[in-house]
Amino acid sequence: MELRHLRYFVALATTQNFTRAAELLHIAQPPLSRQIQQLEEELGVTLIDRSARPLALTRAGAFFFEHAVQVLARIDELTQATKRLGAGQRRWLGIGFVPSMLYGPLPGVIHDYMAAHPEIEVVLTELTSVQQVEALQAGRIDIAFGRVAIEADGLSNTLIEEEPLVAALPTAHRLARGRKVSLQQLAEHTVVLYPAQPRPSFADHVLAQFRVHGCPAGRIYETNGLQTAVGLVAAGVGVSVVPRSVQRLKRDDVVYRPLSDSGVSAQMLMTTRSGDGSADLMALREAVLAAV
Structure with a gap:
């Protein structure tokens, strides 16, 4: 499955018409039909009810459409942020969090941090504690806020509060x-x-x-x-x-x-990569610790 399959399917599901979708995508209708058919064959399910007028999504198709839209939006967001960073317009800081942390002081701290540092691209990602470890090690985020201390090589946990x-x-x-x-x-x-x-x-x-x-x-x-x-x-x-x-x-x-x-x-934890002393990260760490 490739990104073009998602884009083609979203266009078709949105227009409910092969001809209009092909025009929107600037391709001919036969290639679009083949791509949608390949997608259905790969998934092993029927996504489009072709007997309906206008075309309708099957139950599986509606589910796939909802998530395909989210994936494409995230890809577009990632693309634009990467371009801005590559052009030197903004620095980048990735923050992972578990949902329960949003009911304490963290949202206010992040809001004030973003207001004080408009030159930094702050990206927030909801992640479980296990997912935070993986994201930190892979470099997808720079700091994580969670409830469970998971010991892992190269990571450092800081207790914010019990x-x-x-x-x-x-x-x-x-x-x-x-x-x-x-x-x-x-x-x-x-x-x-x-x-x-x-x-x-x-x-x-x-x-x-x-x-x-x-x-x-x-x-x-x-x-x-x-x-x-x-x-x-x-x-x-x-x-x-x-x-x-x-x-x-x-x-x-x-x-x-x-x-x-x-x-x-329950612990309120802040986790970072050991030895990561970037000024942007240190500023956020200090703001969090000062808020509790």
Whole structure:
């Protein structure tokens, strides 16, 4: 599969017509038809319902279209940023983060940093802790903010803060009536964890807290995102344990309660490549540490 396959498919899905798509792409219609057919053969699914008038996407086609648009947008963004860097217009700094870090001081620090350094191209990427390690080692990002310390050659972890964990409960849940909740009480219910993959992750850290306090979680439901986990709590699927700053994610159908168990917290970590002392990176590190 090549990028042209994605571009051809997006053009066809957008226009819903082979002739108009070919005109938009400045190619003849037969080559476009062959490229779409090759794409379907490679994927092993039908993307276009050719019997419909106008053409319609199959269920698989609609799914592929949604993600193809995102991929092409990211490629265009990467291309433009690379051109600017190559022309010497702006420097570049890549930042990786886990979603729960966005409810603390980090967004404000990054906003102020970008305002103070308009000459720096700041690229933000949502990544799990495992993905952050890979991205740092590959040079795709320069600094990462996460919850799980993963030891890896060439990387250095800096503890920003130990943040208390709290329980997330459906508003109508009986435990929501108390001022505090214990892990033992939560363990009697389905515990919604995130992220499901890849591991190790924040989910493993939460499960370890239950075990350390002598009440292993018996029923768990794993999902890949923080907001999805909170949404499942709101739907009554179960209860969850989240960093205290996540309380800023306010919903009428979810309440947060402190944990009565002592020492139940999660790390806020900043990870960089060992020995990377670039001035741009050091300025951001100092701003983060000054904000907590």
